[in-house]
Every structure is written in C-alpha cells, then in structure tokens.
Amino acid sequence: MVDQTVRVVPLADAPQGRISARILIEDKWQEIWFDAAGMQLTQTANPFLAVTLLAAMATNHTLVVDGPVSPRLLQNVKRIQEIFHCWAGRFQIVPVEGDAVASSEEPQTVACFFSGGLDSWYTLLKHQQEITHLILVHGFDLNLRDEELRARVGKALRGAAGQMGKQIVEVTTNLRELANRYDNWTFYHGPALASVALLLSPNFKKIYIGSTHDYSSLLPWGSHPVVDHLWSTETTELVHDGCEATRITKARRVAASEVALSSLRVCWENRDGAYNCGRCEKCLRTMINLLVAGALDRCPTFDRPLDPVSVADLDMTENNTRSFMIENIEGLRRVGGSPDLLKAMREAIDRSQAKNAIAALKAYGARRIAKKGAAAVAHKLGFK
Numbered sequence: 001m002v003d004q005t006v007r008v009v010p011l012a013d014a015p016q017g018r019i020s021a022r023i024l025i026e027d028k029w030q031e032i033w034f035d036a037a038g039m040q041l042t043q044t045a046n047p048f049l050a051v052t053l054l055a056a057m058a059t060n061h062t063l064v065v066d067g068p069v070s071p072r073l074l075q076n077v078k079r080i081q082e083i084f085h086c087w088a089g090r091f092q093i094v095p096v097e098g099d100a101v102a103s104s105e106e107p108q109t110v111a112c113f114f115s116g117g118l119d120s121w122y123t124l125l126k127h128q129q130e131i132t133h134l135i136l137v138h139g140f141d142l143n144l145r146d147e148e149l150r151a152r153v154g155k156a157l158r159g160a161a162g163q164m165g166k167q168i169v170e171v172t173t174n175l176r177e178l179a180n181r182y183d184n185w186t187f188y189h190g191p192a193l194a195s196v197a198l199l200l201s202p203n204f205k206k207i208y209i210g211s212t213h214d215y216s217s218l219l220p221w222g223s224h225p226v227v228d229h230l231w232s233t234e235t236t237e238l239v240h241d242g243c244e245a246t247r248i249t250k251a252r253r254v255a256a257s258e259v260a261l262s263s264l265r266v267c268w269e270n271r272d273g274a275y276n277c278g279r280c281e282k283c284l285r286t287m288i289n290l291l292v293a294g295a296l297d298r299c300p301t302f303d304r305p306l307d308p309v310s311v312a313d314l315d316m317t318e319n320n321t322r323s324f325m326i327e328n329i330e331g332l333r334r335v336g337g338s339p340d341l342l343k344a345m346r347e348a349i350d351r352s353q354a355k356n357a358i359a360a361l362k363a364y365g366a367r368r369i370a371k372k373g374a375a376a377v378a379h380k381l382g383f384k
Contacts, residue, residue, distance in 0.1 A: 014033070017035055036172075047196070169203075263301065264299055
C-alpha cells in the first residue's frame with residue numbers, strides 16, 4: 001500500500017440546508033457538498049465515508065474520516081470492501097479510520113429513492129402504504145448544469161408525488177466530481193445512493209433502493225442486494241427492493257397506474273435535454289418493456305415511435321444490457337409481438353456477440369504472442 005491517506009474533513013461553517021467536507025486525495029483538496037432544503041441533515045461524517053470509500057480503494061490509500069461515524073457502518077466497511085474487491089481487483093482493501101459514535105436519533109418515517117423510472121415506481125407502488133417520502137437526487141443522472149431539464153423533471157415528479165400523497169425530498173450534490181475521477185458509475189452509484197441515505201438518516205428509519213436486476217440476472221453492480229444493507233446504521237435501514245420482479249413485471253405494475261405512466265422517466269443520456277430521448281438503449285429497452293405490458297401507447301413521456309432500425313443498431317456487448325434484451329425478446333415472443341421488431345432485437349444480440357467473440361480471439365492471440373515472446377527471450381538467455 002502507498003503510504004498516503006484519503007482524508008475527510010467535514011466543514012462546520014456550511015449554510016443552512018447543506019453539509020460539506022474537504023476531501024484530500026493524492027495531495028489535492030476537493031470540496032464535496034449535499035443540499036437538502038427543509039430536511040434535518042446528519043451531523044455525522046457517514047455520507048462522506050460512503051462517498052470516498054471506492055476512491056480510497058482505487059488509489060490504495062488509507063481512508064481517514066475526521067468526524068463521528070456509525071459503529072455499525074464502521075464494522076461493515078470491511079465486508080463492503082471485500083465484495084467490491086472480489087468484483088473488481090482494482091479496488092484494494094484499505095484501512096478505514098473514524099470515530100465510532102452511535103446516534104441517539106429515533107426516526108419514524110420511511111422513504112424510497114425516486115428517479116421516476118421503472119425500478120423506483122415499482123418499489124413505490126409495492127410499498128405505497130408504508131412509504132411517506134420520495135427522494136429525488138440532482139447530480140446523479142440529472143446533470144447539475146442542465147437547469148432546464150432539472151426544473152422539468154422536478155416539476156413532473158413533484159406533481160406525481162403529490163398525486164400519490166407523498167412528500168418529495170430533493171437533494172442536490174456535486175459528488176460525481178469526485179466519483180468520475182476514480183471509477184465509473186456502474187460501481188460508484190451504489191455508494192453514492194448510500195451517501196444520500198446517510199445524509200437523510202435523521203428523518204427516516206428505513207430507505208428503499210429499487211433494484212436494477214432480478215434474482216436471475218444479478219451481476220457485479222454498485223447497488224446490489226448483498227451490499228446495500230451493509231450501509232445501514234443503528235437507526236436507519238437501507239433495503240434493496242424488487243429483485244423478485246423482472247423489468248417486464250415492473251412495467252406491468254406501472255401500467256396499472258396512470259400517475260406512473262404520465263411521469264415515467266428512465267433516460268440518463270438526456271440527449272437534446274429530453275425527458276426521455278427515445279433513442280438510447282435504456283429508453284428503447286423500456287419502450288419494449290411497455291409494449292410487452294400493453295402500455296406503450298398510453299405512456300405520454302415517450303413521444304417517439306419505437307424504431308426497429310434503432311433497436312438493431314444497439315450495442316449489446318455488455319452483460320447488463322444483453323440480459324435485458326434477451327428478457328425482452330422472450331417477452332415479446334410470448335405476446336406475439338412484431339416480427340420486424342423481434343428480428344431487430346436478435347440482430348443486435350447476434351452482432352454484439354460476434355464483436356465479443358472477435359475481441360476474445362484478439363485478446364487470446366495477444367496473450368499467446370506475449371507468451372511465445374517471453375519463451376524465446378528465455379531460450380536465448382539459456383533458461384529452460
């Protein structure tokens with residue numbers, strides 16, 4: 001391990017409705033902040049432990065947190081690290097230091113993260129009698145610089161929350177300025193969600209995180225049923241929810257709610273500032289989900305037709321996207337869907353599998369060449 005530290009120094013002079021900390025990584029200081037107007041915010045350093053853990057692991061530096069940290073969270077940090085290290089060897093297991101101080105808070109209400117997508121709507125509809133608050137985060141998939149889109153999304157989801165009789169909590173954070181420097185969002189989004197949950201922990205005894213994958217298609221992913229609960233504290237439980245349901249099952253649940261359909265938002269690419277661009281992989285995937293569920297024509301947030309040519313051109317080389325496409329092929333076939341669309345989906349799978357096979361052969365060839373080269377050098381030097 002490099003003899004350096006990642007240091008977290010919470011700032012005491014933050015304005016009302018904000019907590020912030022200075023983060024030292026690789027001899028550079030950076031301020032990370034969270035805003036949440038009208039909410040009680042934690043006085044612990046728990047959110048900043050979650051924000052910096054993967055960065056410390058990626059740089060192989062000891063993490064030192066100058067502030068109170070949940071004893072339960074400190075105890076679970078080693079297991080969290082073991083899981084991420086098993087998933088990706090670039091994450092090294094590092095020492096984590098902090099002052100273990102248990103909270104005396106007694107929160108009574110329940111929240112769920114709410115982006116307006118299939119996963120969060122499914123969790124809300126499933127637990128709507130229990131959930132009182134919905135948490136919308138600006139700064140994750142909503143770029144802080146895109147104020148027009150943020151305003152549009154906020155207005156739509158505040159309206160949906162009101163129709164459901166729920167209170168929406170809007171959190172704004174710049175944590176991606178740190179996250180993007182040290183790893184990709186595939187892994188970092190899990191600790192990022194945890195950091196916001198820990199920020200709001202004085203208010204909620206339980207916070208649901210909607211699942212991305214069902215039990216049959218789990219893969220290494222930042223928010224995951226084996227990890228999310230490990231971010232819990234003595235007073236607030238984080239619950240990964242919805243693994244029992246495929247995306248088509250979730251789409252059918254959403255299709256039964258006009259409120260959900262009228263505000264459904266899944267796009268993270270936000271091309272041309274669109275609420276749903278209708279062209280990216282996630283938009284097209286969800287449009288097919290809704291088509292199978294018999295609800296695409298009732299969803300006003302997708303205003304572009306489902307184009308088989310665009311589907312055929314999708315990149316399915318990643319296991320994550322390919323598993324969703326396979327699910328959609330099976331679902332569409334069962335309901336007797338469009339042959340042209342089915343053909344386009346299979347073309348996307350076949351082309352991507354061919355790309356993966358070529359890449360694997362190239363990698364194998366490079367390894368063979370390297371091995372033979374090393375053998376030839378050893379032979380010349382007289383080694384056997």
